[in-house]
Amino acid sequence: MIRNYLKIAWRNLARNKAFTIINILGLALGLACSLLILLWVQDERSVDGFHANGQHLYQVYERTYSDGKVEADYFTQGLLAEELKRVIPEIQYASAREWAMPATFAVGDKVHKMPGTAASSDFFKMFEYPLLEGTFETALSTPSGIAISRKMAELFFGSPEKAIGKSIRYENRSNLTVSAVFENLPAHSSQQFDFLTPWSDYVKENAWTRHWGNRDPVTFVQLRADRNGAPMDPAKVEAKIQDFIYRYTPKITGHRVELALQSYPEKYLHSTFKNGQLDGGRIEYVRLFSLVAVFILLIACINFMNLATARSQKRAKEVGVRKVVGAVRGALMGQFLSEALLLTGFAIVVAVGLVAVLLPAFNSLTGKQLTLPFAEPVFWLSLLGLLGLTGLVAGSYPALFLSSLNPNRVLKGTLRFSGGATVLRKGLVVFQFSLSMILIVGMIVMYRQMAYFQTKNLGFDRENLLYIPLEGELTNKYDLFKEQASTKEGIVSISRMEESPTGLGHHINDVGWTGKDPNLITSFSNTAVGYDFVKTLDLRLLAGRDFSEAYGTDTVNFIINETALKKIGYEQPIGQPLSWGNRQGTIVGVLKDFHFNSMRQNIEPLIIRLRQKPLWGNILVRTEAGKTQEALASLERIWQELNPNVPFAYQFSDQEYTRLYRSEQVVSTLSNYFAFLAIFISCLGLFGLAAFTAEQRTKEIGVRKVLGASIPSIVRLLSTQFLKPIAIAFCLASPVAWYVMKHWLQGFAYRVEVEGWMLGAAGLLTVSIALLTVSYQAIKAALMNPVKSLRSE
Structure with missing residues (x-):
């Protein structure tokens, strides 16, 4: 039976090539967008997830109560890591680490600039950065030593084995001895460096690190496991270290500093503070684009529904004949769902091809190293799940609608669609264009905010x-x-x-x-x-x-x-x-x-x-x-x-200065592409609805032309009715877009405002594009010979 369904489905798709191409294009674009976002989201969520001790690793941050305000950040004292490990028994390892900076190294005539920093001796015991040469105990505890990456070892010495124990000139002011070589850091590590020097050497050169009043490095701790090997409760440890600073500095009325812990694997996505508490970060963009992927895929599925119902007149007699000869509704639904699944299968093949072509540009834009994981079974299972979900969602309404047609009315040629069906189709168009307008408003606001950054007077001259x-x-x-x-x-x-x-x-x-x-x-x-x-x-x-x-x-x-x-x-x-x-x-x-x-x-x-x-x-x-x-x-x-x-x-x-807003610029650029894609796919759906309307009113148009109606008047008649759902979409989308972008802008101390003209521009752009789309079908219908229109069955 399934084979029969697929054979008939193939014949129907092949017989209606224009319909098939438009549907495949719409679904393929939606699926390609969703796949790209899915790959990006998976990569974002995998950052720092590879550490074997991840469930025990935490980063310390400080919460400060002063001047009636509560603030928090990751800057800590240079002495903090060592003292936490010494005093708090639940802390097994602790490490300070400075911010990574490029430094110049030389070996003979080889001179290169490499990024790196200083870290405590426990660093390699905590993080899953495998040592190729050297030991955890001596890697960062040897005075005037340095741990380097495989890349750096091969660059200067030819191999990790040859690098160990060799001297390397640092900043042309001191000679360091290679005490360890570690594997190149994976792309999924938020920490990126090619060398580490001992924290003890850094402290000798920077006396300020020995004073509790100075904050700059970051501090990591690893908690001990309990007797059963389960992670220690961080809340209990946090309670013990909350007032830790006051073991070394006196308390002052009106000012209080608290220490708190954050799970290290969560820090990459959750690193923004508000009123002293963790409140978002990159996770907001992960959630945003996950939602965008769902919305764009929904828009593509809605297109399929609208285009399928636009062709319903041509399929109605087929349904009527099938019912007369004994086809049950379930069999008809299976037939139409088979068509949807087959078409979705073609769309997925096209989508994967599009993703393969677009990935290099997408990686360049986002700074990622994403690939299509063809060798992973999970990837194929995801595609299979996407095929089934998209096919069922896209084909559900056409299957339910067409299988419910009355054979008597269909075969007598008196098929008319109920007001409920019309409302549903127009409602879907409203939904599509609402999402499109929200994305367009987001695009405008983000562009304005980025332009504000570039043009605002910083108080000093950035030019030259x-x-x-x-x-x-x-x-x-x-x-x-x-x-x-x-x-x-x-x-x-x-x-x-x-x-x-x-x-x-x-x-x-x-x-x-x-x-x-x-x-x-x-x-x-x-x-x-x-x-x-x-x-x-x-x-x-x-x-x-x-x-x-x-x-x-x-x-x-x-x-x-x-x-x-x-x-x-x-x-x-x-x-x-x-x-x-x-x-x-x-x-x-x-x-x-x-x-x-x-x-x-x-x-x-x-x-x-x-x-x-x-x-x-x-x-x-x-x-x-x-x-x-x-x-x-x-x-x-x-x-x-x-x-x-x-x-x-x-x-x-x-x-x-531009690098400060790298994430925002990426989001703004992606929003531009997604907004264009959403409006394009939405217009495909509108094209389908316009085709459906023109098909429904063929004889009416013929009568009007016979009675003297001009072509412009018929075009106006067919076009202006689509302004109503778009106007409704504008009314629904405007407050949502205003709220969403207002919330996004709250993350900036200095920002533009969401102004009325931005909402109006989004609405005007959407209306203009929609009318251009509809006009094609309207003009085509208006130019049709009225004789043929009145003879059509």
């Missing part, structure tokens, strides 16, 4: 600003580099900075001033800079001056921003005392607030000090407009003279 990493010999020869480069054509000003102007992450609490409430602790962002900093960034001074070599006391003085001044409360700040730990100085300048982090965050209090002998950071170079290439050529020549063992590297300020 270069960042050059301060590394190698330049840490000692910076002053000479600046002196020589400042005389070259196209270079306006040069300074330096420990971080970059849009990436300040270090926080301190030990800032003091005259009249400060002893119970008040305020977190300050901070950085160290060189002379001409204000001039090079083109910052605006509200009071005072930049650091200057003319003032010898500037080595202990400070520049603060507007927000910091509000916290401190000085009415006349210039010359007023300010302290940072043991450093006692005065305020010499107040900067107008500028954005030094993502616009997801409010501008924080900022304190800036002068550092004469930098160990690391960036050289900031302001070039003259139109002469950037000449300036770069001069900078490279000077670099090669003063720092020949390190390759010259630079980046533009705009490039780094």
Whole structure:
């Protein structure tokens, strides 16, 4: 029987090639979109899921109650990991880790820049990064040692075996010995690095890590298993460490710091805080696109329903004859479902082909390394499930509808469709276009927000600003580099900075001033800079001056921003005392607030000090407009003279700023594609409904033409009736789109607003595209010979 169903289904599909092609195209596009999103969602959910100890791994974060606010972040004290392991018996391992930064390495004439950081000796015991050479105990505990990846070992030494015990030059200032080689990190790891140095060495070079008032590294812990091998209850451990900081620092009224734990495998998708609590993150995009995949697939299925009912007049007599000769309704439903499944099968084949073609571009856009997992049985089971689900959903309404037709009415030629059936079909169109409008509004709002980021005045000039990493010999020869480069054509000003102007992450609490409430602790962002900093960034001074070599006391003085001044409360700040730990100085300048982090965050209090002998950071170079290439050529020549063992590297300020919003840009671009795809597939459905309507009103159109109706009037008659469902879709979609995008924008401290014109533009665009789609069928029907129309049966 099934074979018979499929044979008849094939004949029907082959007989109606245009109908078949449109249906396959609509379903294939919907299925391809769903498959791409499914692959992306699976990849997102698999990040950090490969660690064997994953159920025992946690990341520590701090929750701060101060100034009537509750805030939280992952910055912790450099001493925290070691003390947690020593004091809390439930913690088996603990590791501090700094943020990954690129560094230059050299072995002989081989010089390469590799990303990496410093970590505690327990790091490899906690995370599933297999060691190819060396041991867990010595990998990060050997002084002046370094653990490198297979990639780095092969690059410098030829193989992991040859690398172990060899010396490698680090930043052209020290020699490190390879103590371990680890396997290249998988793409599903949120941590990405090619080398790790011992935390003990990092602490020796950074005295601030030994003070509980400074926060910057992140801290990981691994809890012990209970007697049955089950994971330890993290809530109980969290309760024990909540006030852990106050073992080492005194409590202050009005200010409290709590430690909390987050499951490490969950951190990648859940990393956003709101009012001190975890509240979303990348998981929002996973949920959003999962919903988009379902919606687009539904839109494609609705198209099938509409196109199938549009052809119902041609299939009605077939149903009538089958019923007269004894076909039962169940058999007819099986026949129509078989057609839907067969057509869906073809669509899936086309969809897989489309995905294979689109994956390279999709990977380039999303930064992923997705592939079609043909070798995995789960993939084929998923396709089979998608085939069955899509075929049943798409074919259910046509099967139920066509199998219910009355054979007497059908064979007498008096078939008319009930008002309920018409309402259902138009309701499906309303649903389609509602979803399309929501996606279009999302596309417009995201585009506006991205444009806002790019055009907003950050408080400093991003144009013609270069960042050059301060590394190698330049840490000692910076002053000479600046002196020589400042005389070259196209270079306006040069300074330096420990971080970059849009990436300040270090926080301190030990800032003091005259009249400060002893119970008040305020977190300050901070950085160290060189002379001409204000001039090079083109910052605006509200009071005072930049650091200057003319003032010898500037080595202990400070520049603060507007927000910091509000916290401190000085009415006349210039010359007023300010302290940072043991450093006692005065305020010499107040900067107008500028954005030094993502616009997801409010501008924080900022304190800036002068550092004469930098160990690391960036050289900031302001070039003259139109002469950037000449300036770069001069900078490279000077670099090669003063720092020949390190390759010259630079980046533009705009490039780094753009990276802050990589996720949002990807989402915005994908939304554009999905919105276009949704409206295109929806219009295929509208095309089907228009064809159905024209088919139903063939004789009416013939009579109107015989009575003198013009072609434009008939086109208007058939076209304008479709404005009603689209108008309803606009009314339904507008509040939903407004709410969804309003919620999305709440994640940014600085944002655009959802304005009425955005909703109106989405509606106008949808109406225009819909009318163009409908007009084809309307004009075709209006041009039909009335004689043929009146003779049609």
